[in-house]
Amino acid sequence: MAETSDIYEKIMEVARRRGFVWPSSELYGSIAGFIDYGPLGAMLKRNVENLWRSFYVFQEGYYEIECPTVGNEAIFVASGHVKEFADKMVQCPHCGEYLRADHIAEENGIENAGTLSAEALQTALYELPCPSCKEPLGETAVFAFNLMFETTIGPGSQRKGYLRPETAQGIFTDFSRLLRFYRDKLPFGAVQIGKSYRNEISPRQGMIRLREFSQAEAEIFVHPEQKDHPAFHRYADYTAPLLTIARQLDGQKPAAMTMRAAVDEGVIANEYVAYYIALTHRILTAIGVDPAKLRFRQHLTDERAHYAADCWDAEVYSGRFGWVEIVGIADRTNYDLRSHAEHSGTSMTVFIPYDEPKQVVKRRIVADMGVLGPRYRGKAKAIADALAASEPGEDGALVTVDGEEFFIPADLYQVREEEIEVRGEEVMPHVIEPSYGIDRMIYVALEHSYAEEEVEGEIRRVLRLPAAVAPIQVAVFPLMNRDGLDRIARTITERLTQCRILAQYDDSGAIGRRYRRQDEVGTPFAVTVDYDTLEDNTVTVRDRDSMEQVRVPIERLPELLSALISGATTLREIRV
RNA sequence: GCAUCGAUGGUCUAGUGGUAUGACUUUGGCCUUCCAAGCCAAUAGCCCGGGUUCAAUUCCCGGUCGAUGCACCA
Numbered sequence: 001m002a003e004t005s006d007i008y009e010k011i012m013e014v015a016r017r018r019g020f021v022w023p024s025s026e027l028y029g030s031i032a033g034f035i036d037y038g039p040l041g042a043m044l045k046r047n048v049e050n051l052w053r054s055f056y057v058f059q060e061g062y063y064e065i066e067c068p069t070v071g072n073e074a075i076f077v078a079s080g081h082v083k084e085f086a087d088k089m090v091q092c093p094h095c096g097e098y099l100r101a102d103h104i105a106e107e108n109g110i111e112n113a114g115t116l117s118a119e120a121l122q123t124a125l126y127e128l129p130c131p132s133c134k135e136p137l138g139e140t141a142v143f144a145f146n147l148m149f150e151t152t153i154g155p156g157s158q159r160k161g162y163l164r165p166e167t168a169q170g171i172f173t174d175f176s177r178l179l180r181f182y183r184d185k186l187p188f189g190a191v192q193i194g195k196s197y198r199n200e201i202s203p204r205q206g207m208i209r210l211r212e213f214s215q216a217e218a219e220i221f222v223h224p225e226q227k228d229h230p231a232f233h234r235y236a237d238y239t240a241p242l243l244t245i246a247r248q249l250d251g252q253k254p255a256a257m258t259m260r261a262a263v264d265e266g267v268i269a270n271e272y273v274a275y276y277i278a279l280t281h282r283i284l285t286a287i288g289v290d291p292a293k294l295r296f297r298q299h300l301t302d303e304r305a306h307y308a309a310d311c312w313d314a315e316v317y318s319g320r321f322g323w324v325e326i327v328g329i330a331d332r333t334n335y336d337l338r339s340h341a342e343h344s345g346t347s348m349t350v351f352i353p354y355d356e357p358k359q360v361v362k363r364r365i366v367a368d369m370g371v372l373g374p375r376y377r378g379k380a381k382a383i384a385d386a387l388a389a390s391e392p393g394e395d396g397a398l399v400t401v402d403g404e405e406f407f408i409p410a411d412l413y414q415v416r417e418e419e420i421e422v423r424g425e426e427v428m429p430h431v432i433e434p435s436y437g438i439d440r441m442i443y444v445a446l447e448h449s450y451a452e453e454e455v456e457g458e459i460r461r462v463l464r465l466p467a468a469v470a471p472i473q474v475a476v477f478p479l480m481n482r483d484g485l486d487r488i489a490r491t492i493t494e495r496l497t498q499c500r501i502l503a504q505y506d507d508s509g510a511i512g513r514r515y516r517r518q519d520e521v522g523t524p525f526a527v528t529v530d531y532d533t534l535e536d537n538t539v540t541v542r543d544r545d546s547m548e549q550v551r552v553p554i555e556r557l558p559e560l561l562s563a564l565i566s567g568a569t570t571l572r573e574i575r576v
Numbered sequence: 577g578c579a580u581c582g583a584u585g586g587u588c589u590a591g592u593g594g595u596a597u598g599a600c601u602u603u604g605g606c607c608u609u610c611c612a613a614g615c616c617a618a619u620a621g622c623c624c625g626g627g628u629u630c631a632a633u634u635c636c637c638g639g640u641c642g643a644u645g646c647a648c649c650a
Contacts, residue, residue, distance in 0.1 A: 013587070013588085014587095016586085016587080017586065017587055017601085023641075023642095026623095026641090028624090028640095029623075029624060029639085029640045029641070030640075030641060031640080031641085032640090032641070032642090080650095081650075084650065085650050086650090089648095091577085099577095099647075099648095100647080100648075103647095145648095147649090147650060148650095165650075166650090198649090198650075200648085200649065201577070201647085201648050201649075202577065202647080202648060202649085203649085204642090204643090205649095206642095209649070305650095455611075455612095456611085458611095458612060459612095460611085460612085477610090479609060479610065480608075480609065508602090508603085509602095509612080510608070510610090510611085510612070510613070511608095511609090511610050511611065512610070512611035512612055512613085513611080513612045513613095514611085514612090515610080515611045515612085516611070516612045517612085519611090526611095528610065530609065530610070531609060532609095540610075542610080542611085547611070549610080
């Protein structure tokens, strides 16, 4: 334990000192659950987000949208967050402990305490003992603690708003606009990267549990009966370690399976979920997560939201925190759309045309309004509507309007059998939701990248961040700070930055010290200008991980470094 | 949130009722032809608020942050 927390301390020490992560607003006293990303941290975060974009936006073609972080109360009533996101709590009047009201009730044999109202719970708790100090709770008020930050919108505090607890709701509320944008066809998807807020009671795990955090979420709208991903072939043979429900119940370790096998054997509910499990595996390993410390754990049936058809968490092993949930991949069925449709009164369906229009025989009951009108006056329309939905008998139909019964004789309406053409049906799509915690991704990327090794009696600290996410991509050094070497090195730096390579010039201190400085922040490559450069216009390129060097001509630097950074080539290949 | 412990330059730390030790880092200079070399110098600190005291970084109370346990973790 001591050793593992040591790793966390070391990483956070480097992160603070070198400008990755700082406690927020230290000047006035920082608050738990809020962090600042320093210069290198912000760059790393941007790179991680861009890598995510390269998959979800570029490869998948799901456009990114951006919605406000402040939301109308109605959104979160519909989403269920106002109701479900709150815990009913009491504070013991004797010892001051905050307690979950429903938990105390359940422990004392009151069933379904979670469904009781605050008042009912308060009554139920009257004689029950505080689990902490054993005194009876008495007339202690039960209050709801909602994990959402509340705010007011506009003057007079009239409109209540909440800071969003997830980015997803913005995509759901834009559903109809998105559907039009994608020209009324399924499947389609939209993604959002942004801040979300949860007023955690006691956030204690550094970057793992924040009150303000960044999420990258995708909402993919699919036909409920067509959950085969059109590009499934891309990851069908991809292998990922799956910790299924069955294996969890048996206490077994995850088993590696191909996505196709997992779907065929019914382990994963459908191709969409499997596809995003594979995609997530690729993204996480691409940002520097150790594949040996990555698993996909299926939610147990009682752990899963009642509406979800299947749910998998990408979990990453942290030396400090154990297995940490980084990504959730869920088939949320039509729960969200149905709920928003009900609360907003707007239809949230897609018209799916049949291949061939269907001829359907439909019976219509058409009222004779010429008679019904004068006879029933104001109620005539309602009666005609009720008639249309009624099951008439031989001699007439009995309909009920506003609680009043009317018998309409058969000669006042006609029953017509009509053949009509039905061209398609309205379908409420299902939602596949991969949801990523960006800050957690960054923490585990740092933890898994961090290494200490001994080089000639000195500890060498190195962040083995993949080049794609490293905040500085190339360091440029003059071997000596004179004889024109510095001038050449500065020119090279300028040239590289013009080619959109994140390059940093450094001439301070001995060359070895400069390599170490860059190692500590994960810079994958270093270019050194030496005395041979003056002779033949070549420089050395040094690889962070192997510390090996290769000589290359200056004019080839932009091309070679771009290839090295993208992974298109390796230092070894250049040498040959 | 409760309980226990802690908080000293950028980092790690020594120590004290009379303003603070050392190392590393950083900056400048000398030196130095590829992996934290050496020498000289400089910069920089007692978490915040209140109390006790002639005097508080030190003692007391409260807060904040952090560690650990409990509770909590949609």
